[in-house]
Amino acid sequence: MNIIGPDYLVFGVDDVAASIEYLTAFGLKPVDVTDKGGLFEALDGTGIIIRHKSDPTLPPPLPTSNMLRQQVYGVRANEDLDAIEAELSKDRRVTRLADGSVETKDDHGFELKFQVSKRRELNMPAEKINAPGAPAQRKPNEIGVWEEMPAAPRSLSHVVLFVPDIEIATNFYCGRLGFVITDVLKGAGPFLRPKANDDHHTLFFIRTPEYMKGCEHLAFHMGGPTELMVAGTRFVKKGYQSFWGPGRHKFGSNWFWYFNSPLGCHFEYDADMDKHDDEWIAREAPMGAEASQIVLFEMREKWAPGGPPPGAKP
Amino acid sequence: MTSAQPLCHADEIAEGEARGFGPLEGYRRKIVVLRHNGTLHAWLDACPHYPGGTPMAWKTDAYLNGEKTHIACHSHGALFDMETGECVLGPCLGQQLTRIALTMSDEGEIFVTAAQEEKRA
Numbered sequence: 001m002n003i004i005g006p007d008y009l010v011f012g013v014d015d016v017a018a019s020i021e022y023l024t025a026f027g028l029k030p031v032d033v034t035d036k037g038g039l040f041e042a043l044d045g046t047g048i049i050i051r052h053k054s055d056p057t058l059p060p061p062l063p064t065s066n067m068l069r070q071q072v073y074g075v076r077a078n079e080d081l082d083a084i085e086a087e088l089s090k091d092r093r094v095t096r097l098a099d100g101s102v103e104t105k106d107d108h109g110f111e112l113k114f115q116v117s118k119r120r121e122l123n124m125p126a127e128k129i130n131a132p133g134a135p136a137q138r139k140p141n142e143i144g145v146w147e148e149m150p151a152a153p154r155s156l157s158h159v160v161l162f163v164p165d166i167e168i169a170t171n172f173y174c175g176r177l178g179f180v181i182t183d184v185l186k187g188a189g190p191f192l193r194p195k196a197n198d199d200h201h202t203l204f205f206i207r208t209p210e211y212m213k214g215c216e217h218l219a220f221h222m223g224g225p226t227e228l229m230v231a232g233t234r235f236v237k238k239g240y241q242s243f244w245g246p247g248r249h250k251f252g253s254n255w256f257w258y259f260n261s262p263l264g265c266h267f268e269y270d271a272d273m274d275k276h277d278d279e280w281i282a283r284e285a286p287m288g289a290e291a292s293q294i295v296l297f298e299m300r301e302k303w304a305p306g307g308p309p310p311g312a313k314p
Numbered sequence: 315m316t317s318a319q320p321l322c323h324a325d326e327i328a329e330g331e332a333r334g335f336g337p338l339e340g341y342r343r344k345i346v347v348l349r350h351n352g353t354l355h356a357w358l359d360a361c362p363h364y365p366g367g368t369p370m371a372w373k374t375d376a377y378l379n380g381e382k383t384h385i386a387c388h389s390h391g392a393l394f395d396m397e398t399g400e401c402v403l404g405p406c407l408g409q410q411l412t413r414i415a416l417t418m419s420d421e422g423e424i425f426v427t428a429a430q431e432e433k434r435a
């Protein structure tokens with residue numbers, strides 16, 4: 001089953017106008033968006049779909065405060081959809097839609113959809129750095145930062161779920177859908193990578209009581225740590241609320257910056273995540289501040305040393 | 315120890331509205347002031363879901379849910395009763411926001427007294 005990763009995450013929100021404002025400011029591009037909601041795309045066409053929570057076209061909600069209504073996974077080809085349908089219809093209802101996509105639920109009741117991935121192939125450079133001892137990545141006269149530099153989310157990276165039972169969740173995604181565990185935070189849960197994606201994780205679970213079931217956060221890949229910090233700084237300046245970061249995680253090595261949102265979960269910018277193949281042996285670390293990050297910063301207003309020399313007349 | 319710190323005039327907070335102030339001296343987080351059924355209530359901007367309490371707005375002064383019926387934590391959508399501060403839905407179900415006492419001058423200016431929040435810890 002060649003699952004690539006999340007194409008879209010679908011939300012039923014209680015304030016469509018606020019969510020439209022938020023997603024646009026976050027850097028996603030509205031596509032066919034009306035006052036009823038619509039799709040907000042990253043550069044590769046993956047993204048977030050919102051509707052009002054009362055919209056009858058949405059899959060049903062969980063009985064918690066969660067607003068995530070469906071994870072839409074992209075697969076490589078039609079044969080993968082057939083394989084998923086064959087495997088999952090052994091023990092649950094699976095619906096084939098007219099466009100060939102497949103809808104069902106996981107073992108915790110999270111709604112799922114599988115489709116031949118709609119993501120577009122990106123062809124753009126990663127952030128370039130220069131360092132002694134290595135060939136320069138930026139040519140002479142090629143500058144690294146400028147005030148209006150682009151810093152747009154490139155691709156939907158991962159989703160993190162609060163689930164009551166890690167074993168049930170892992171058995172379903174690994175045992176039935178072919179995800180692989182890359183690392184484990186003991187006390188929280190495992191990081192998972194689907195077979196057709198070499199990113200460290202597209203899915204992570206955190207064990208919680210039943211009444212918390214839902215989405216903890218989702219993340220979009222940026223072009224590098226500088227883009228991440230530029231995008232986050234612009235976001236904070238517009239009044240949006242930083243939750244955690246910027247910093248760099250240990251497992252996955254990805255830079256992170258998390259923000260509150262009107263969609264009932266955190267939104268994260270991430271950058272420069274590790275890649276893995278089947279040779280990799282999963283590590284384990286106890287959940288906690290030490291294991292969570294190699295560095296953590298908190299944004300402050302711009303400041304510079306300087307001003308008039310001491311004692312100078314104003 | 316520290317004198318009362320002014321927030322704003324009571325008239326500046328309309329029915330069904332919330333505003334964040336600070337962080338003020340003696341408080342580790344902002345203070346959320348809202349008016350519900352005519353009465354002003356003030357809460358520490360610290361959701362009890364994660365240790366230490368984390369900020370709840372999704373944007374400056376955006377503390378309420380879409381229907382404006384509850385204070386919402388825009389981390390994971392927890393809903394809190396505006397009058398009692400109790401979490402009625404979400405990850406901190408049954409836990410409480412920390413109430414901040416307000417005082418009002420004869421002219422209608424509202425104040426908080428610093429260092430009150432430290433007593434709780």
Ligand code: FES
Nearest residue numbers: 361363387389390
């Ligand atoms: S931090 Fe407030 S609901 Fe999770």
Ligand SMILES: [Fe+2]
Nearest residue numbers: 158217219268
């Ligand atoms: Fe993340």
